[in-house]
Amino acid sequence: MSGADDPLALFTTMLRVRRFEERCVELYSAAAIRGFMHLCIGEEAVAAGVIGALAADDAVVSTYREHGHALARGIPMPSVFAEMFGRVTGCSRGRGGSMHLFDASRRFYGGNAIVAGGIPVAVGLALADRLLHRSHVSACLFGDGAVAEGEFHESLNLAALWHLPVVFCCENNQYAMGTSLARTHAETDLALRAGSYGLRSWSVDGMDAVAVRAATRLAVDTARAGGGPCFLELRTYRFRAHSMYDADRYRERAEIDAWLERDPVERLAAVLAADGTLDEPGRTALEEAVTREIDEAVGLAEAGPPEPVADLSRYVTAEAGR
Amino acid sequence: MTATPVRAPDGPATTTVTFRDAFRAGLREALAGDERVFLMGEDVGRYGGCFAVSQGLLEEFGEERVRDAPLSESAFVGAGIGAAIGGTLPIVEIMTVNFALLALDQIVNNAATLRHMSGGQLGVPLVVRIPTGPGRQLAAQHSHTLEGWFAHVPGLRVVTPATLADARGMLATALLDPDPVLVFEQIGLYGTSGELATDAGPVDLDRAAVRRAGTDATVVAYGGSLAPVLAAAEQLAGRGVSAEVVDLRALRPLDTDTVVESVARTHRLVVVDNAWRSGGPMAEVVARVAEQALDELDAPVERVAAVEVPVPYPRHLEEAALPQASDVVAATLRAVG
Ligand SMILES: Cc1ncc(C[n+]2csc(CCOP(=O)(O)OP(=O)(O)O)c2C)c(N)n1
Secondary structure, eight states: OOGGGOHHHHHHHHHHHHHHHHHHHHHHHTTSSOSOOOOOTTOHHHHHHHHHTSOTTSEEEEESSOHHHHHHTTOOHHHHHHHHTTBTTSTTTTSSOTTOOEEGGGTEEEEEOSTTTTHHHHHHHHHHHHHTTOOOOEEEEEEGGGGGSHHHHHHHHHHHHTTOOEEEEEEEOSEETTEEHHHHOSOOOHHHHHHTTTOEEEEEETTOHHHHHHHHHHHHHHHHTTOOOEEEEEEOOOSSOSSTTOOOOSSOHHHHHHHHTTOHHHHHHHHHHHTTSSOHHHHHHHHHHHHHHHHHHHHHHHHSOBOOGGGTTTTSSOOTTO | OOSOOEEOTTSOEEEEEEHHHHHHHHHHHHHHHOTTEEEEETTSSTTOOTTSTTTTHHHHHOTTTEEEOOSOHHHHHHHHHHHHHTTOEEEEEOSOHHHHGGGHIIIIIIITTHHHHTTTOOOOOOEEEEEESOOSOOOTTTOOOOHHHHHTSTTOEEEOOOSHHHHHHHHHHHHHOSSOEEEEEEGGGTTOEEEEETTOOOOOSSSOEEEEOOSSEEEEEOGGGHHHHHHHHHHHHHTTOOEEEEEOOEEESOOHHHHHHHHHHHOOEEEEEEEESTTOHHHHHHHHHHHHHGGGOSSOOEEEEEOSSOOOSSHHHHHHHSOOHHHHHHHHHHHHO
16 A cells, blocks of 8 residues: 555544644643644644645645644654744744744745635646646645635636636635634535636545545646646534634534544544554554654754844845845 | 937937836846746736736737736735746736735735745745826826835835836846845836937846935935926026935835935935825935934935825826925925025
C-alpha cells in the first residue's frame, strides 16, 4: 500500500494533529503561546483528507485555523511550535504566530486571518500555473462564514470564467464564531450555491477522512485534467470553542454531544481495528510515538532564540537589490 | 506614438506624445520584454482601457496576457497577488482610485503583509496601476486623491508619475521591484501632451526630483499638483521670486533628503497637495522637515491643499476645491514675506 493511500497514514496524521492541539491548549494556559489561537479539534479529517489528496507541488492556501493543514502538509512540528512561541526558528520566523503559518518550500501560503482573504490568492496561484504551463492545482481552505463574503463569490466566478485549476474546500463546521449558518445564510446548501457559478461541486461527510480524501482526489483530478475549478463542502464540527477567548455559549450541549459521537479520529480507529490494521498495542505504540514527537518538538522550539529587536524592520520589503 | 521625431540642436531626439501614449509605451514594452508579464483589469482588453491607455494591446498580445476581468476588484487584485507569488509578473489596473477601496483588503492585508508575516519567504512582485485625482468633472466618486492612504502602509511602494518621462519609465522600474508597487496615474494628465525623448526608458524611483531650481522658496508637489506648481513658479519668476520646485515622485518610500537639502538652500517651504489637508501626504513632508530641518526655516510653512469637500461636479467648483497656480503664488509670496 502506498503511503498516500494508506488509511493508517490518514489516521496517523489526524492523531498528530489532535495531540498537537491538545498540547497547544496546555501551552496556551501556561502563556507560552499568546494571541488568537483557533483549534481544529474535531475537524482533523478535513486536514488529513484534503491535504492527503494533493501532490507535493500543488499549492495550499489556508486560514487562521490552519494547524492541522500545516502539519498534514509536512511543516515540521518544531517549526510550528517555534512559530507559536514567537521564535526566529518558527516557520514564519516567529512573525506570524498561530494564525500565520507559511512554508514556501511546501507551497503552503498561509495562514490568513481575514475571512475569505485567501480565496482570491488561490485563484491567482492557479492563474500563474496556467500562464506558466504547469500542471499544479491550488487548494483553498476556508470556513462556511467565508461563503457570505463578496470575495468568495467574486473568486468562484473568476475561477470558473477562466477555467482555473482551483479546488475550493469549504470546511463547514456549521458556525462562524458564535453564529450558525442557519442564522446568517439565506440558502444553507453551500454546494448548490457554488454550483450556480458553473463549478462542479460536492457535499461530503467531513468526519470521514477516507471520504474526504476520495472526494478531494476526484476534485483535484478533475481540476488538473482541465475540468475547471471544483467546490467541496466538507461537513464537520469543531469540538472546541471558536478561539481561546470564546466562552462557547451559543451551542446546545446535546448538539455537541451528537457530533462527538462522530469523532473522526475514533471513527477511523474503529475501522482500522475492525480490519486488523491497528490493534490495541499498535495504537498504544502510535500514541507513544506521537507523544515523543511532540515532546521533542516542544523542546526544540523552546530552545529557539527570539528574533533580535535589531531586526524589527526586516522582511517588510525585499532585502537584496534595494 | 504619432508625431515624427524632431532633434533639437543640442539635445536628443524627441517626439510629441500624450501621457496616455507614454503610459501605453511603457505597458507595451513591459509585455514585449518578458513573457511573465500580463495586464489584468476591468475593460483593459477589448475596450482598450477606461482611459484608452491599453488600446491595441489585446490585438498585439492576446487575451491571455491582456486579460479582461469582471467587476470584482477584490478578486482580481487578490488573483494578481497570487499570480505574483506564483512566479508571474502581473500588472493589475484598477479603473480609478475610488474603486481601489473595494480591493483595500487585498492590497493592505495581503500584498503589503505577506512578506513580513511569512518571515521573508513570500514576495509579491505585483504592480497595480491606479488612475487617480480630479480633472474631468467626474464628481466625488471618481476624482479623489487617495494615494496618501496607501502610502501609509509599510510593504507597499507608492509612485506618482507627474512628467512624461516618469509616465514612460516608472512601470519598467516598478516591474523590477520584488515587492508590490502602486502606480498612481493622474486622470487629469492623460490627454495632455509634451515632448518626450525617443530613447526614454526606466527611471529612478527612489529619489525625488528638482524640476526647477530656485533660491527663495522650496515648493513641494507630486502627481497632479506638479503642473500648477510649475505654472506658479513661472509667474513667481515674473515677480522676482525664485521658487525651487521639488517633485516627490514617490510617496513611499519618501525621499526626505531631497526636500531637506532644498529647504537648506531656500529656507522657505510651501507644500502643495491635491489631497485634503487633514492627514494628507504633505502633512508627513512637513513633519519630517520639522524633525530634521526646523532650524533651516526662516518662515512658517505654507500649506496649499484641496478644500475639505468631496470633489464637486461643476467645473468652477472642482477648480475651487483644488489648489490652483494662483494659490501657490499667494502662498509662496507669504512665505518669502
Ligand atoms: C473579514 C473578516 N471579518 C470578520 C472577522 C472576524 N472573524 C474571525 S473568524 C470569524 C468567523 C469565521 O467563520 P468561518 O469562516 O466559518 O470559519 P471557522 O472559524 O468556522 O473555521 C470571524 C467573523 C475576520 N477575521 N475577517
